[in-house]
Amino acid sequence: MPIIGGGAENGYFERLDEDGPDTPDPYAQRGPVSYAPHTSSTTIIGYWIAFTFAAMDANLVTINFDRIEDDLGFISEEVKGMWLGRATFSNTMVSAAAALLVGHLADRMSRPLLFASLLIFGKLVCLAFFVVSTYEQLYMAYSMMGVTVGGLAPLACSMAADMFPVDSRASMLGIWGTALVAGPLLGEYLVDVMPPTFHWKMSFAVVALLGLMVAVLIALNARDPKRGQHEEALRERQEAMFRIGEPWYYTAQITGTKLSAIVAKPSNLLGYLQAIPAALPWALMGTYLTAFLVGQNGFSDAAAAHVLLFHHMGGGLGVLLGALIGQEIYNQSRSGMPMFLGACAIIGLAPCLALINRGYTPNQFAEAQIVAGVAGLLAGAAHFNVQAILLNVNRPEIRGTALGLFGAVVAVSRAFAPLFVAAFLPPIGSPHSAYNTLIWVGLLSGVGIILQAFTFGRDERVLQAQLSHLDEMQMHAEMDGMPPGGENYDPIVVDLAAEPDETEEERLARIAANTDPNDAELFKRMRLFESLKSEGNAHFANQRWEQAIESFTKCLEVDPADGQLNSLIYCNRAAAFQQAGDLDKAVDDCTMAIQVxxxxxxxxxxxxxxxxxxxxxxxxxxxxxxxxxALRMHHTHETQAELREAKMLLKRAKSGDDYYTVLGVSRDADAAAIKKAYKQQALKCHPDKLAGCSDKEKEDAEKQFKKVGEAYAVLSDEEKKKEYDEGTYDDGSGKCAADSDEDDFQMFFNGRPQPHGGRGRGTYGRSPFNFHM
Incomplete structure (x- = not known):
C-alpha cells in the first residue's frame, strides 16, 4: 500500500505568504510531478481495512462472556457485573496509557512500522486467550487489549495529517474513523456466524490471524508520509526544491519545550477540557442504557441490546457525515467547523433525554432504535471530529503527542464516568432525575467545542506563521553555511517568538483607538479588511477566481490611501487575475504592489x-x-531556477527554435492538441505543396518542415518533453538548452562544465568559485 506520486494540481505551487492564496505556476504544470504525493485510493482503502481488523477484537470478550462462563465456571450476576466493570476500567486505563505512548512514538519513528507493531502486539494478545484458564488470566488478557484500542486513534490522526492537505484532512480522517466503529461490529458479526460447535476461543484466533496478515502487509509495503509535506507555509520551499531535483523535507524534531506548549494552546486546551463532560452522556448510554430500558421500560435483554447497537451504528455514521460536512464548512470558514461540531454535541442531548423521559415501551421498539441511532449520529459527528481541529493547530513533529494526550483524556474520562454515574445515583434517588442531570452535563462539552471557533483560526494562522518563519531562517542559514539563525540558534526561541497575539494591522489599530477615541472606527475598518481578505483567499482556494477578484477589490476600497496595507491585496488579486486569464491586469497589480x-x-x-x-x-x-x-533580492535555488528558465525561453524565442512556438501551441497543451497542431503545420510546409515555388522558398520550407518534425518528436514524447521543459534535453549536439556560454568558460578552466539544474544533472547552480566577498 505505498503512497504514490502526483499531486492534485500536478505541479508547482507558489505561496505568496501565510495569508495569501496559493497560486499554480503554469510553466511548471507541464508534467505530472509534485513534491507532495497524492494519496491513492488503494492506500486509503488499505488503511481502512487495516484499522478495521485492528479494532475487531474490541468487544470479543463481552460478546463471548456467556460461553466463557461455560468454560471457566459460572459466577453470579452481581459478581459478573463487578468483574466486567473492573475489567473494562482496567482496559480503558491501559488504552489511555497506550494513547500517550503510541502518540508520542508516532512523532519519533516510522508510523507504518509502529502501526504494524501495534497490530502484532494486539493480535498476539488475542492468541493468548488460547491459554486462558482462569478469570484472573482473562482479566489480564482483556486489559492488555486496550493497547491496540488506545493507540489506533492518535496514530491514525498523525498519519492523516501528513497524507492529506487541510482541505480534505478532516473528511479522510472521518472515513478512517468509521473503521474504528466498523471493526467491533464486524467482530460481533463474526461471533454470530460462527457455528455453535466452535469453541469461543476460535473467534479470537480468526481475528488474530487476519490482523497478523495485515500487519505483515503494512510492514512490507506501506511508506511513512513525510512530515509537514502538506503544510501551506512550507509548500513554496518544498515544491521549489523538488522542481530542481533536490527534494527538501521538514525535519524539525520534538523537544520538551514544544511538548509543554501543547496545553498552552487555547484550541488544544478547550479540546481536552470538553472531553471530560462529554464522557458522562457516553457512559450513560453505553453502560447503563440497556439496564435502564430493561428495568424501567420493560424491554427484553435482546431488544435493549438492539437499541444500543443502533446507537453504536449511528455513531459510526455520525463520524463519517460529521467529517464530510465539517470539512466542507471548514473549506468555507475556519470558525464554522467548531460551530457545527458544537451544535451537533448540544442537539445530540435531545434524543438522549428522549430515551430517558419518553417512557418507550416494548411496542415502541422501532422508535426507540431510531432515537438511539440519532443520538449516536450526533455524538459521533461532534466528538470524534474534534481531533481534526487539533491536527490543524499543532506542529507536524508534535501532532502525535497532542492527539495522544487527547485520547488519554477521553479514555480516562470514560473510565471514571461509569463510576461517577454509579456514585451519583444513590444521592439523587430517582434514576430519571440522575440520568437527566448527567446528560445535561454534556452541554458543557458542546459549549467547549463552540468556544474553539474563537481560537481555531488564530491558532492555525500562528502555526503557519511559525513554520514560515522557521523555514525562512533555515533558508538563509543554508545559503551562509551556518546552522539556522547562527551558531547559537535555538529553534524554540524562534518558535515562541513567532507567536503573535494579534495581527500587525490590529495592533496598530488598537494603539490608535487607545490614543484617540475618534480613531475607534479604524479598528472596525481593519476588521472589515481582514474579513474581506479572508473571504477572497477562501474563494481563491476553491478556484472561484471572479469572486476572489471581487472580494480583493472591495478590500482595496477599505483604505485606498494605505499603500503598504494594500500591497498584499494587490499581489493576491494579481494571482486571481492570473488564474482567470487576465494577464494584463495581473501585471498591473504586481506593478502597483512594487510601487506602493x-x-x-x-x-x-x-x-x-x-x-x-x-x-x-x-x-x-x-x-x-x-x-x-528577484535573484538579487533573494539568492536561492528557486530564484536561480526561475531566472535560468526565463533565459532559456528568451534564447529559444530569439532563435526561433522554441518547439512550442514552432507548432503554435501553448506550453500546457495536451498530447491531442500537439498532434493536431503538428498536422496543421506539417501540411503548410510539406514538400508536396511546393510545386511552382522558387528554390529559396523550397529550401526555407524544407527547413521549417524539418523543424516541425523535430518539435513534434520531442513534444509528443513525455520523457523528452519533460527534459525539454526543464532545459535538460540533449538534441544530439551534446549541449542542452539550459547550457550557456558560462559552461564553455567553466570547461576551459576546470576541464568540465558545471551542471545547471534539471533532474539527474548534479548539484543545481553550484559553481566552484564566485566573485562575492
Whole structure:
C-alpha cells in the first residue's frame, strides 16, 4: 500500500505568504510531478481495512462472556457485573496509557512500522486467550487489549495529517474513523456466524490471524508520509526544491519545550477540557442504557441490546457525515467547523433525554432504535471530529503527542464516568432525575467545542506563521553555511517568538483607538479588511477566481490611501487575475504592489509573480528582468531556477527554435492538441505543396518542415518533453538548452562544465568559485 506520486494540481505551487492564496505556476504544470504525493485510493482503502481488523477484537470478550462462563465456571450476576466493570476500567486505563505512548512514538519513528507493531502486539494478545484458564488470566488478557484500542486513534490522526492537505484532512480522517466503529461490529458479526460447535476461543484466533496478515502487509509495503509535506507555509520551499531535483523535507524534531506548549494552546486546551463532560452522556448510554430500558421500560435483554447497537451504528455514521460536512464548512470558514461540531454535541442531548423521559415501551421498539441511532449520529459527528481541529493547530513533529494526550483524556474520562454515574445515583434517588442531570452535563462539552471557533483560526494562522518563519531562517542559514539563525540558534526561541497575539494591522489599530477615541472606527475598518481578505483567499482556494477578484477589490476600497496595507491585496488579486486569464491586469497589480510598498517581502513576491505573468504572455525579456531582480533580492535555488528558465525561453524565442512556438501551441497543451497542431503545420510546409515555388522558398520550407518534425518528436514524447521543459534535453549536439556560454568558460578552466539544474544533472547552480566577498 505505498503512497504514490502526483499531486492534485500536478505541479508547482507558489505561496505568496501565510495569508495569501496559493497560486499554480503554469510553466511548471507541464508534467505530472509534485513534491507532495497524492494519496491513492488503494492506500486509503488499505488503511481502512487495516484499522478495521485492528479494532475487531474490541468487544470479543463481552460478546463471548456467556460461553466463557461455560468454560471457566459460572459466577453470579452481581459478581459478573463487578468483574466486567473492573475489567473494562482496567482496559480503558491501559488504552489511555497506550494513547500517550503510541502518540508520542508516532512523532519519533516510522508510523507504518509502529502501526504494524501495534497490530502484532494486539493480535498476539488475542492468541493468548488460547491459554486462558482462569478469570484472573482473562482479566489480564482483556486489559492488555486496550493497547491496540488506545493507540489506533492518535496514530491514525498523525498519519492523516501528513497524507492529506487541510482541505480534505478532516473528511479522510472521518472515513478512517468509521473503521474504528466498523471493526467491533464486524467482530460481533463474526461471533454470530460462527457455528455453535466452535469453541469461543476460535473467534479470537480468526481475528488474530487476519490482523497478523495485515500487519505483515503494512510492514512490507506501506511508506511513512513525510512530515509537514502538506503544510501551506512550507509548500513554496518544498515544491521549489523538488522542481530542481533536490527534494527538501521538514525535519524539525520534538523537544520538551514544544511538548509543554501543547496545553498552552487555547484550541488544544478547550479540546481536552470538553472531553471530560462529554464522557458522562457516553457512559450513560453505553453502560447503563440497556439496564435502564430493561428495568424501567420493560424491554427484553435482546431488544435493549438492539437499541444500543443502533446507537453504536449511528455513531459510526455520525463520524463519517460529521467529517464530510465539517470539512466542507471548514473549506468555507475556519470558525464554522467548531460551530457545527458544537451544535451537533448540544442537539445530540435531545434524543438522549428522549430515551430517558419518553417512557418507550416494548411496542415502541422501532422508535426507540431510531432515537438511539440519532443520538449516536450526533455524538459521533461532534466528538470524534474534534481531533481534526487539533491536527490543524499543532506542529507536524508534535501532532502525535497532542492527539495522544487527547485520547488519554477521553479514555480516562470514560473510565471514571461509569463510576461517577454509579456514585451519583444513590444521592439523587430517582434514576430519571440522575440520568437527566448527567446528560445535561454534556452541554458543557458542546459549549467547549463552540468556544474553539474563537481560537481555531488564530491558532492555525500562528502555526503557519511559525513554520514560515522557521523555514525562512533555515533558508538563509543554508545559503551562509551556518546552522539556522547562527551558531547559537535555538529553534524554540524562534518558535515562541513567532507567536503573535494579534495581527500587525490590529495592533496598530488598537494603539490608535487607545490614543484617540475618534480613531475607534479604524479598528472596525481593519476588521472589515481582514474579513474581506479572508473571504477572497477562501474563494481563491476553491478556484472561484471572479469572486476572489471581487472580494480583493472591495478590500482595496477599505483604505485606498494605505499603500503598504494594500500591497498584499494587490499581489493576491494579481494571482486571481492570473488564474482567470487576465494577464494584463495581473501585471498591473504586481506593478502597483512594487510601487506602493518597498518591503523586501512584497518586492520579491511581486517581481516573481510579474515575471511568471510575463512568461505566460511570451514577453521573455521583461520576465528575465523581473527574475534577475528577484535573484538579487533573494539568492536561492528557486530564484536561480526561475531566472535560468526565463533565459532559456528568451534564447529559444530569439532563435526561433522554441518547439512550442514552432507548432503554435501553448506550453500546457495536451498530447491531442500537439498532434493536431503538428498536422496543421506539417501540411503548410510539406514538400508536396511546393510545386511552382522558387528554390529559396523550397529550401526555407524544407527547413521549417524539418523543424516541425523535430518539435513534434520531442513534444509528443513525455520523457523528452519533460527534459525539454526543464532545459535538460540533449538534441544530439551534446549541449542542452539550459547550457550557456558560462559552461564553455567553466570547461576551459576546470576541464568540465558545471551542471545547471534539471533532474539527474548534479548539484543545481553550484559553481566552484564566485566573485562575492
Amino acid at each position: 510598498d518597498n518591503s523586501h517581502r512584497i518586492q520579491l513576491k511581486a517581481h516573481q509573480r510579474r515575471g511568471r505573468c510575463y512568461q505566460q504572455k511570451e514577453e521573455h525579456e521583461k520576465a528575465v528582468r523581473d527574475f534577475e531582480m
